[in-house]
Amino acid sequence: MKVYIDEEKCTGHGRCAKYAPNVFRLNDEDGYNADAGKTIDVPVGEERNAALGMKSCPERAISVVED
Amino acid sequence: MNGSSPTEPLDQETTPEALIERFGRDLVNDFDLDDPVFNDRFDETLNFMAHKCPVVHSKVGKGYYMINTQDDVRAAAQDWQTFSSAKGYMPNRPDGLPYLMPEESDPPIHTRWRRVLNPHLSPKVCAGYEQVVRDDANALIDKFIDRGECEFISEFGALLPGWAFFKNVLGLPIDDLAMLVNGVEEGTFALDLAERARNFGEVFEYLDKHLQWRSTQPQRGDLIDTILAGVTYDDGTESPWEHKVSILVDLTFGGIATTTFVMGSAIHHLATNPDQRQLLIDNPELVENAIEEYARFFPPVVALGRTATADVEVAGTSIKEGEFVMLTYACASRDPRHMDEPEKIDLSREGIPHSTFGVGPHRCIGSNLARIELIATLEEWLKRIPEYRVKPGGEPTYVTGFLRSMRTLQLEW
Ligand code: HEM
Ligand code: SF4
Numbered sequence: 398m399k400v401y402i403d404e405e406k407c408t409g410h411g412r413c414a415k416y417a418p419n420v421f422r423l424n425d426e427d428g429y430n431a432d433a434g435k436t437i438d439v440p441v442g443e444e445r446n447a448a449l450g451m452k453s454c455p456e457r458a459i460s461v462v463e464d
Numbered sequence: 465m466n467g468s469s470p471t472e473p474l475d476q477e478t479t480p481e482a483l484i485e486r487f488g489r490d491l492v493n494d495f496d497l498d499d500p501v502f503n504d505r506f507d508e509t510l511n512f513m514a515h516k517c518p519v520v521h522s523k524v525g526k527g528y529y530m531i532n533t534q535d536d537v538r539a540a541a542q543d544w545q546t547f548s549s550a551k552g553y554m555p556n557r558p559d560g561l562p563y564l565m566p567e568e569s570d571p572p573i574h575t576r577w578r579r580v581l582n583p584h585l586s587p588k589v590c591a592g593y594e595q596v597v598r599d600d601a602n603a604l605i606d607k608f609i610d611r612g613e614c615e616f617i618s619e620f621g622a623l624l625p626g627w628a629f630f631k632n633v634l635g636l637p638i639d640d641l642a643m644l645v646n647g648v649e650e651g652t653f654a655l656d657l658a659e660r661a662r663n664f665g666e667v668f669e670y671l672d673k674h675l676q677w678r679s680t681q682p683q684r685g686d687l688i689d690t691i692l693a694g695v696t697y698d699d700g701t702e703s704p705w706e707h708k709v710s711i712l713v714d715l716t717f718g719g720i721a722t723t724t725f726v727m728g729s730a731i732h733h734l735a736t737n738p739d740q741r742q743l744l745i746d747n748p749e750l751v752e753n754a755i756e757e758y759a760r761f762f763p764p765v766v767a768l769g770r771t772a773t774a775d776v777e778v779a780g781t782s783i784k785e786g787e788f789v790m791l792t793y794a795c796a797s798r799d800p801r802h803m804d805e806p807e808k809i810d811l812s813r814e815g816i817p818h819s820t821f822g823v824g825p826h827r828c829i830g831s832n833l834a835r836i837e838l839i840a841t842l843e844e845w846l847k848r849i850p851e852y853r854v855k856p857g858g859e860p861t862y863v864t865g866f867l868r869s870m871r872t873l874q875l876e877w
Contacts, residue, residue: 408823408824409582410827410831423587425586425588426588428582428832450815453816453817454817455818455821455822455827456823456824457538
């Protein structure tokens, strides 16, 4: 599974990394998603955590990318 | 009522007659954030609006709309070009009140400030305050634990956020805190608008003096120095002194006028729901999730305002350029289209899509600090005072406008 993090929408709530620390990383300096603007791979077995992180993002900044 | 009470019927009419009979006023066409009925029947009103009223209108003063569904709140909050913050966040703003940066500004001015301020309140920096916040929580508990009772708000809930921000982040003396807390409270909730303005004025003056004093001191590389250094706006001008003062005022308002309500409400909910208390004592790893659920259900920021910069339509209601619009974060966090049984508190709820810390570029800059204060409060309180209850007659009292706050809560153990 791949997900895209919209740079325009991410405003640094940090919920994604709380629920799925093995999928989403926050930028140390400002706490925004470190991969904002990119598409990233969700490691196998992390799909559920990733989904919780996506659901908790108040900005709906993360979306699943169809392969 | 609170989340433990039986849920009220949601399948009710929204005709003016039915609303007047039920709430004493026509909520859809004649809402009033400052109506005492809203304060007294807060949960019932929010639940009702979240289910039934995507947009309501208020005739108070110059009038304002309230946007209530999560999708519409998110869309408006993210569309800062159409829903501008530059004309202020409060409806019927008293004349002459200076605008507060960064809250009452739009990009790119807003972006300039957030870029330099964010690093001082990032998750990483806030994690560094965690131990001292826990120590502070324990120092407050030490003062009353042997007494077997306390008034939670004045002895804990109104103090910890002030200590966390003023003492720990800003390095300010806590002796002056009482005056600031009172100034912010009265500036927000005083019924007389002139009284609100006077209280705001006092807070401005105090913080202006503090900034002036710091500008004569050796630099510490802290948040205050960042504010003093200022930013360069896109037109090449340097941020003026008034903007710097207003940044500190805005942070102060946010830092002390909000977290108390989530704290008090969580502690009250656990006082009245021993099974939930035991759940957290037995499963401390649930505390972080519980904090999100409490923040969802007990929103200190009921709604914040924007000004429409063009004619727009929201959920079938047309809003004209120049009209004032409140984003009802409190309703968005109870949207039944996005969660099951939003009117119930469920500490094990998975993936909590709430809007309590706002949405869009103005996302609460203090959210990381607030979360640490809340986690420290629940964990340290339950360690020290695992068995406690509301003192007979000491039920919580509230005050509500576009913010909601708890005024008193008597506990005993
Ligand atoms: C539970 C506690 C808190 C809640 C629920 C809360 C809620 C909010 C909300 C909803 C906004 C969005 C404003 C908008 O949409 O216009 C906001 C912004 C803000 N908050 Fe908080 N807040 C809390 C704690 C804090 C703390 C502890 C601080 C300071 C350390 C703070 C400082 C601010 C500031 C400065 C802004 C303006 C940000 C901007 O406009 O860019 N807040 N807060
Ligand atoms: S939860 Fe959403 S807004 Fe927050 S950091 Fe993650 S992607 Fe960004």
